[in-house]
Amino acid sequence: MDYQKILVSIDRTPQAEFVFRQGVELAKLYESQLKLFHCISVSPMILGSPGDLYGQRLNQVAQIQHELIDQEINEVSGWFSTFISYAQQQGVTIETEYQVGEAGYWIRETTQKWGADLVIVGRRNRSELAELFLGSVSNYVVHHVKCSVLIVQQPEN
Numbered sequence: 528m529d530y531q532k533i534l535v536s537i538d539r540t541p542q543a544e545f546v547f548r549q550g551v552e553l554a555k556l557y558e559s560q561l562k563l564f565h566c567i568s569v570s571p572m573i574l575g576s577p578g579d580l581y582g583q584r585l586n587q588v589a590q591i592q593h594e595l596i597d598q599e600i601n602e603v604s605g606w607f608s609t610f611i612s613y614a615q616q617q618g619v620t621i622e623t624e625y626q627v628g629e630a631g632y633w634i635r636e637t638t639q640k641w642g643a644d645l646v647i648v649g650r651r652n653r654s655e656l657a658e659l660f661l662g663s664v665s666n667y668v669v670h671h672v673k674c675s676v677l678i679v680q681q682p683e684n
Contacts, residue, residue, distance in 0.1 A: 530557045530675070534643040536564045536634050536668075539606075545681040546649040547610055553645070553677075554619045561621045563610055564637055566630035567599045596627055631667030638672045646672055650680045 535550035537543035547563065554561040569592065607623045614621040626633040638646050648665045665678045 528675075530559050530645040532562070532641060532643045533557075533559045533645045533647060534562045534564055534634070534638055534641065535647045536566070536630070536664075537610075537649065538565065538630070538664075540649070542649050542679075542681040546647060546679045547613075549677070549679050550647045551614050551617050551619050553647070554614075554621075555617055559619075559645075561614060561619050562637075562641055562643065563607060563614075563621060563623045564634065565603055565607075565623075565625045566633045567596060567603065567625055567627045568630065569596070569627060600625070600627075630664045631671065634664070634668050635671045638674060643672075643674055645675045645677060647677045647679060650678050 530553065533550055533554050535547055537546050550561055550563075553559065603625050607625075611621055611623065624637060626637070634646065634648070637643075646668055648668055650663075650665050665676075669676050669678070
């Protein structure tokens with residue numbers, strides 16, 4: 528099977544480069560388009576104390592959250608440039624996209640919108656208990672996208 532559009536979803540973990548390079552190698556092999564995707568998660572913030580019944584701190588919290596997201600967007604843009612440069616050196620056509628929100632949802636939506644026929648994601652190697660409580664993006668992707676999925680796990684050194 529040939530893959531024409533490969534979506535590589537990475538997070539800000541040490542294995543991101545390994546996952547990305549797997550995508551580049553497959554894109555070279557199949558002469559595919561490559562899209563690098565990252566999801567900026569919105570961290571839950573304390574909205575106020577029980578005595579703050581009227582949400583007086585909500586405006587302040589929203590402003591802080593907005594500033595944190597803006598900072599993350601700037602960092603991701605710089606981070607992407609390293610990956611873009613590497614892909615171009617390898618002769619791979621690449622585009623990038625990021626979204627703010629829940630990673631599994633946005634990977635599914637981006638896959639569908641872009642028409643990817645392969646999604647590559649990493650695996651964090653969490654314990655079964657941690658995955659039970661925290662969920663797994665790779666598990667969500669496997670069960671919700673309508674194309675092939677490659678889950679990459681970096682070998683232990």
